[in-house]
Amino acid sequence: MSTAILADTVTRAALAPYIQHTLIEVGTTHDRIVAHAEEAARYGFNAAMVPGSWVPEVAQVLRGTDIEVASALDFPSVGVTTSAGKAAEAESLVRAGATQIDIGVQIGWLKSGRYDAFRDDIAGVVRAAGVPIKVMLELPLLTPAERDIAVDLAVEAGAAVLKNASSGAVEVANPESIAYLVARAPQGVTVKASGSIKSFDQAVGLLRAGAVLLGTSAGVAIVTDATDDQTTSY
Template identity: 70%
Template sequence: MARPDFTALSSRELAPFIQHTKISVGITRDEIIAHAKETVEFGFGAAMVPGSWVKTVSEVLAGTGIPVATALDFPTVGVTSSAGKVAEAAELVRLGANQIDTGVQIGWLKSGDYDAFRDDIAGVVKAAGVPIKVMLELPLLSEDEKKAAVDLSLEAGVSFLKNASSGSIETASPANIRYLAERCPEGVQVKASGGIKGRAQAIELLEAGAACVGTSAGIEIVTDSESDTTTSY
């Protein structure tokens, strides 16, 4: 499918490429409901929310066709056991999640435990049965490790490759997005994440090959207003 000229898109046309994100400590019910309603109002491509609020957001978005996305083994990536990730993935889907961004075991990769790294991801893919995005933390990897991470993730059956979990790892770079896009077979896409706060920045990442961008500054991006948001996933 031909990709659009992102620079020519109106704000409303750009919004579906943005996963509207609210993942932070202490989110209240009123705040998460407002976030879900913003996703509908602005026409964002998904509502990315903590697992604890998936059920609530799925109820708000019922009938809208907008996916509920959430994160697993996050914000500290690679600390959850494989069995724990499998169980939580299944539970998140039961609660209404349509997409899951999952952390990967970077330590296992760096230790050369490639089979364990791949099987950890594959367990989540199998348990969830919905699109899985792997947060690869590319800035932490050597060139050989980047290649192995991509190859093993694809073997595990993921639907998306993601450059990083958040802005604490990387302000999403076009170079890393292009690196992933060039290695995606048909049916696999790229999500850009980390420190995305402006329209020009989002468009640059989409033009580099991202299918979507995850950001907590979605409203600012589509309204061309300044963002003082400190987190971006």
């Protein structure tokens, strides 16, 4: 996985390997999904992030490339899936071709003091999937003490990557949240920034704060200097 950008000068093309090219729009068609996967390969993005129902098609398009096939579960309504259901879906996604999975967490359990259950919910997915699991921590919904606990439990559960939030509806990705996660995470656990990442400058700022992945649907615009008012961010 890439390391954080530290160079003083960064080109747009240099950002591509950090971007998880995301398409989660309702009603997305087969042709659009195929085009999305092809874009990921064309621009050299880190991954094509798509709904689980489209993972087999994307895996087929990206076979033979270095582009990851990523998907998310217990999302966009985070924390509503049972632990057993989440683990089973993770296993199913990997069989279908997913090589990375982002998961929602049980924020209500954390706030209720059910720490073992919170940790075991994540650990069950880690065991079932056998691929890197990225944990959406929804930092703005947590107190400072809860943030620390959530990070520590996610790491204990085997999370490979920590995320500040599931989407821009929860938090616009910012250097402060990313720097917090980078400082709290132990060696070997990395950080993904997510939430309304729409510009080149914003992307560079997040990478310089320590993120090694950026989840965004505006990846093409970011690396080509194009503009698209219709983009939504993950």
